[in-house]
Amino acid sequence: MIQSACGLDCYDACAIVASSGKLKGGEDRFTSGVLCSVLNRHIAKASRIMQPTIEGVEVTMEVALEALSKVLDKDSLLYRGSGNVGVMQEVTHLLFNRLSATIANGSLCDGAGEAGIAQGRGVNRLLTPQHIGKAEVIVVWGRNIDTTNTHLLPYLKGKKLVVIDPIQTAIAKQADVHLQIAPRSDLYLALLLCRFVIMQDMQKVSEFDGIEDFYDFTRTFRIKLLLERTDLKADDIAKVVELLGYEKVVHLVGVGVQKYSIGDAVLRAIDALAVILGHYGKEGCGVSFLGNSKLSFNNPFAIQTQTISKVNTPFGRFKSVLIQGANPAHSMPDTNRVIKELKKVENLIYFGTYHNETSQLAKIVIPALNFLEKSDVRLSYSDYSIKAMNPITQANHGISEYAFTRILIEKLGSGEIDDERSYIDSWLTQATHGVSLAAKNMLRFETFEFLEEIDDDFEAIKNLTDIKNLKNTHNTSGYWLLTPKAKHAINSQFKRDNSVEIHCDLGFHEGEKITLTTLYGTLNGIVKINNGVRQDCVMVRANVTGVNRLTPSIVSNKGNSACFQETKVTLTK
Numbered sequence: 001m002i003q004s005a006c007g008l009d010c011y012d013a014c015a016i017v018a019s020s021g022k023l024k025g026g027e028d029r030f031t032s033g034v035l036c037s038v039l040n041r042h043i044a045k046a047s048r049i050m051q052p053t054i055e056g057v058e059v060t061m062e063v064a065l066e067a068l069s070k071v072l073d074k075d076s077l078l079y080r081g082s083g084n085v086g087v088m089q090e091v092t093h094l095l096f097n098r099l100s101a102t103i104a105n106g107s108l109c110d111g112a113g114e115a116g117i118a119q120g121r122g123v124n125r126l127l128t129p130q131h132i133g134k135a136e137v138i139v140v141w142g143r144n145i146d147t148t149n150t151h152l153l154p155y156l157k158g159k160k161l162v163v164i165d166p167i168q169t170a171i172a173k174q175a176d177v178h179l180q181i182a183p184r185s186d187l188y189l190a191l192l193l194c195r196f197v198i199m200q201d202m203q204k205v206s207e208f209d210g211i212e213d214f215y216d217f218t219r220t221f222r223i224k225l226l227l228e229r230t231d232l233k234a235d236d237i238a239k240v241v242e243l244l245g246y247e248k249v250v251h252l253v254g255v256g257v258q259k260y261s262i263g264d265a266v267l268r269a270i271d272a273l274a275v276i277l278g279h280y281g282k283e284g285c286g287v288s289f290l291g292n293s294k295l296s297f298n299n300p301f302a303i304q305t306q307t308i309s310k311v312n313t314p315f316g317r318f319k320s321v322l323i324q325g326a327n328p329a330h331s332m333p334d335t336n337r338v339i340k341e342l343k344k345v346e347n348l349i350y351f352g353t354y355h356n357e358t359s360q361l362a363k364i365v366i367p368a369l370n371f372l373e374k375s376d377v378r379l380s381y382s383d384y385s386i387k388a389m390n391p392i393t394q395a396n397h398g399i400s401e402y403a404f405t406r407i408l409i410e411k412l413g414s415g416e417i418d419d420e421r422s423y424i425d426s427w428l429t430q431a432t433h434g435v436s437l438a439a440k441n442m443l444r445f446e447t448f449e450f451l452e453e454i455d456d457d458f459e460a461i462k463n464l465t466d467i468k469n470l471k472n473t474h475n476t477s478g479y480w481l482l483t484p485k486a487k488h489a490i491n492s493q494f495k496r497d498n499s500v501e502i503h504c505d506l507g508f509h510e511g512e513k514i515t516l517t518t519l520y521g522t523l524n525g526i527v528k529i530n531n532g533v534r535q536d537c538v539m540v541r542a543n544v545t546g547v548n549r550l551t552p553s554i555v556s557n558k559g560n561s562a563c564f565q566e567t568k569v570t571l572t573k
């Protein structure tokens with residue numbers, strides 16, 4: 001029996017127990033013996049990269065690493081993704097530090113929301129599932145729990161449930177109130193709710209200054225305008241206000257609300273709502289977004305070096321680029337731009353477990369061991385657990401990030417690094433009973449700065465016209481693009497798809513071909529009728545091949561984050 005943990009980028013960070021290579025869920029309260037379809041089926045079926053290649057020709061690992069040692073220098077870039085989120089992924093920073101080279105930073109994920117939380121309350125802290133379980137009312141705000149966070153479901157049982165999502169998700173179907181909000185309007189809903197709460201004198205006495213000014217700020221928007229922007233009914237909002245009157249309310253916020261330039265302000269406004277109602281700093285209350293899993297840890301891989309944005313990276317400026325655990329040619333926004341840039345790179349190196357859109361463009365391909373084949377440590381962005389990841393199967397068709405780094409540093413003659421065990425132990429010993437030190441301060445809330453202004457040209461973005469003058473009579477313009485995660489995939493890994501999910505009223509039929517166009521590119525897909533999608537939206541999940549041909553590589557106002565949904569789509573038969 002080997003105890004380990006899942007390294008895939010997901011809220012759940014499941015404990016795994018393996019016997020004779022067979023995986024089972026850990027028996028802890030959270031995982032409770034149950035693993036998802038990815039671990040049960042897809043991971044074993046996925047075909048791995050078995051051999052390093054240089055320009056398509058198979059070579060030994062020794063030859064491949066020797067070639068790398070010749071091309072990596074100070075004009076190189078490291079672009080890391082989140083194919084595996086074990087802490088040892090970051091060990092390659094030590095190599096790039098010794099090279100005095102550049103590292104891509106920023107976020108394709110939660111950066112905008114996190115920046116908003118940090119502006120408001122200083123630190124982005126999360127709430128554990130056990131704490132969430134103590135709430136009376138749960139507001140699920142742009143998080144698709146049945147798909148992306150399934151092990152949390154038992155903690156929501158028996159609670160009053162509000163779901164705010166432009167899609168009627170599985171959890172929305174079970175909700176006491178589902179606000180099927182217009183995309184990109186959560187900021188305005190949060191302001192409206194704050195306004196109603198204060199109008200009804202529901203606010204609690206607060207130690208933080210600024211409620212009066214904040215109330216005045218919310219009053220600079222007419223109620224009618226806010227209702228129009230959110231496209232919600234006053235009656236439904238009133239039901240939510242009533243539920244917010246409960247003593248213990250938790251907001252679970254997902255990445256859906258903040259895939260926009262104004263993502264920071266959305267989280268800040270949701271935080272303000274919780275602060276006004278006194279739903280913070282005490283049992284069963286709070287706002288939990290994706291947390292910073294490394295909070296309070298001493299990170300042996302933290303380095304000072306030059307950085308460049310992960311969102312609109314100018315790859316072409318670098319002679320050599322190492323892509324590690326990422327698939328930027330699929331997962332970054334504006335694929336047409338990304339591919340053009342990647343093609344300019346003289347030495348594009350791909351270090352991963354599977355072939356994908358990015359490996360196809362690479363000159364040198366290095367197979368990585370996956371998280372079941374190496375030692376690592378798993379932290380979590382939705383609780384404070386820390387778990388040792390132990391190798392479950394032995395494999396020799398790839399290399400770990402640690403061995404990769406150690407060998408290259410040796411080859412470059414730039415000294416040595418510590419042994420693998422000592423790095424792993426340095427993480428594990430910073431926790432007690434499998435929980436990080438940050439857990440102690442979970443409810444700490446020392447300061448709060450209310451939002452004072454908003455930098456948003458809402459109407460201009462709402463009225464974005466994508467493609468003008470299309471000749472085809474069957475085209476209609478101006479749909480929002482919703483691009484959430486898929487059940488049997490983890491981002492671009494595992495099951496892929498080509499479905500475009502739309503409401504039947506849009507005039508398309510199940511199984512029919514459809515073309516989506518934006519200012520950035522075109523996607524051809526197959527219609528899947530889903531009447532849970534708002535009529536002003538199209539849903540293309542993150543595992544649909546080519547989805548990011550449609551998305552802009554603009555950077556969020558705060559947090560250096562991608563804005564996948566800040567675009568409008570034209571539909572053509």
Ligand SMILES: Nc1nc2c(c(=O)[nH]1)N[C@H]1C(S)=C(S)[C@@H](COP(=O)(O)OP(=O)(O)OC[C@H]3O[C@@H](n4cnc5c(=O)[nH]c(N)nc54)[C@H](O)[C@@H]3O)O[C@H]1N2
Nearest residue numbers: 010142143144148164183184254255256484485489490491
């Ligand atoms: N099965 C599976 N699990 C995963 C992943 C995966 O790919 N597959 N990926 C993992 C990763 S990397 C992450 S970051 C997490 C993310 O997981 P989540 O936080 O759940 O994020 P998404 O699935 O992107 O979107 C969540 C919801 O936001 C809604 N939404 C979209 N736009 C808006 C809006 O403007 N307002 C509101 N209120 N809602 C909106 C969508 O309809 C969707 O239901 O999941 C992790 N878990």
Ligand SMILES: Nc1nc2c(c(=O)[nH]1)N[C@H]1C(S)=C(S)[C@@H](COP(=O)(O)OP(=O)(O)OC[C@H]3O[C@@H](n4cnc5c(=O)[nH]c(N)nc54)[C@H](O)[C@@H]3O)O[C@H]1N2
Nearest residue numbers: 081082083084109325326327331352353354368491492542
């Ligand atoms: N349209 C749209 N785009 C999105 C999103 C969305 O919701 N919609 N979500 C965004 C989000 S939240 C995220 S987090 C990003 C994710 O985007 P990426 O971080 O690029 O993740 P993946 O596309 O899954 O690619 C991960 C690759 O890592 C490799 N890999 C797996 N395990 C290991 C390992 O142990 N070592 C190494 N070296 N490689 C490994 C695999 O080969 C895999 O192909 O995508 C973003 N892109």
Ligand SMILES: [Mo]
Nearest residue numbers: 009108109110
């Ligand atoms: Mo993510």
